[in-house]
Amino acid sequence: MFAxxxxxxxxxxxxxxxxxxxxxxxxxxxxxxxxxxxxxxESIHIIIPNILTLQAQERATDATIGExxxxxATAFQTSTSDFAQIPISSGSTTDSPTNDEISVFYADGLxxxxxxxxxxxxxxxxxxxxxxxxxxxxxxxASVQAFNKTLPGAIGFVNTLMLDAQQFLTLEGLTQxxxxxxxx
Ligand SMILES: *[C@@H]1O[C@H](CO)[C@@H](O)[C@H](O)[C@H]1NC(C)=O
Numbered sequence: 001m002f003a004x005x006x007x008x009x010x011x012x013x014x015x016x017x018x019x020x021x022x023x024x025x026x027x028x029x030x031x032x033x034x035x036x037x038x039x040x041x042e043s044i045h046i047i048i049p050n051i052l053t054l055q056a057q058e059r060a061t062d063a064t065i066g067e068x069x070x071x072x073a074t075a076f077q078t079s080t081s082d083f084a085q086i087p088i089s090s091g092s093t094t095d096s097p098t099n100d101e102i103s104v105f106y107a108d109g110l111x112x113x114x115x116x117x118x119x120x121x122x123x124x125x126x127x128x129x130x131x132x133x134x135x136x137x138x139x140x141x142a143s144v145q146a147f148n149k150t151l152p153g154a155i156g157f158v159n160t161l162m163l164d165a166q167q168f169l170t171l172e173g174l175t176q177x178x179x180x181x182x183x184x
Contacts, residue, residue, distance in 0.1 A: 029089040033151050034097040034105065036082040040143070041109045043075035048116035055119055062128040065120065069132045072113065076139040083146035091151060103154045106147060107161035110181075113140070114168035121171065133173045141176035148180075155182060 051068050054060045091099045120129055148155035159182045162169075169178045178184075 027087050027090055028092050028095065029086050030092055030095070030097050030099065030102060030151065032086045033083070033089060033147075034102050036079050036086070037102055037106045037109070037147075039082075040075055040079040041105060043071070044109045044112050047072050047075070048112050051116055051120070055123065060120070060123050061125050062132075065126060066128060066132055069136055073136050073139040076136075076143040080139070080142045080146045083143070083150045086150050088149065089151050091154075099151060099154055100157055102151060103157040104161065106154070107158045110140075110144075110158070110162060111165045114162070114165040114172070114174075117172050118168040130173060137174045137176045140174065141180035144177065144180035155180075159183070 047068050051060075051065060054064050054068070093099060097105075117133075120126055123129075126132075144155060144158075147158075162181055162183075166178065166181070166183050169175075169181075169183070
């Protein structure tokens with residue numbers, strides 16, 4: 001009697017836990033997620049080359065770089081609100097875009113950002129660099145969290161792909177981004 005009541009209790013508990021999981025596993029929204037990553041990636045591939053050009057032409061100032069960093073922050077904020085509007089994906093390991101394809105795509109953008117900003121610390125004119133990074137950091141971290149929420153666990157593979165580039169995040173003081181990516 002005691003044993004069967006325990007089993008019943010265990011079953012009820014398992015059912016209660018299983019319900020929210022069933023809800024999240026109904027729809028594969030990977031195609032919508034990819035569109036958001038694509039649009040973020042497009043912005044990154046405009047802004048980072050702009051920053052590198054300003055550096056190369058010795059036109060990197062608080063004003064010129066600051067404007068680009070603001071645009072970068074806006075791009076990440078847009079991705080965060082766009083991710084949040086997509087139903088949590090059941091994901092797919094077989095149908096393109098697969099979970100891994102999207103993670104590779106997202107990680108590529110983050111790598112561009114991490115390495116693209118890594119030279120800025122050597123420009124003495126950039127007296128506001130650390131406050132720029134302080135403003136940028138939470139916008140990237142929020143995007144990473146929203147991405148990992150809408151495509152559950154996708155950050156796991158992004159973490160692996162970022163193992164080399166994480167040194168730049170440290171250099172740039174992007175600590176919230178590091179921790180959102182699962183780095184200590
Ligand atoms: C990413 O999402 C998974 C599954 O929802 C969760 O277990 C994990 O803690 C999240 N990772 C990070 C770094 O937030």
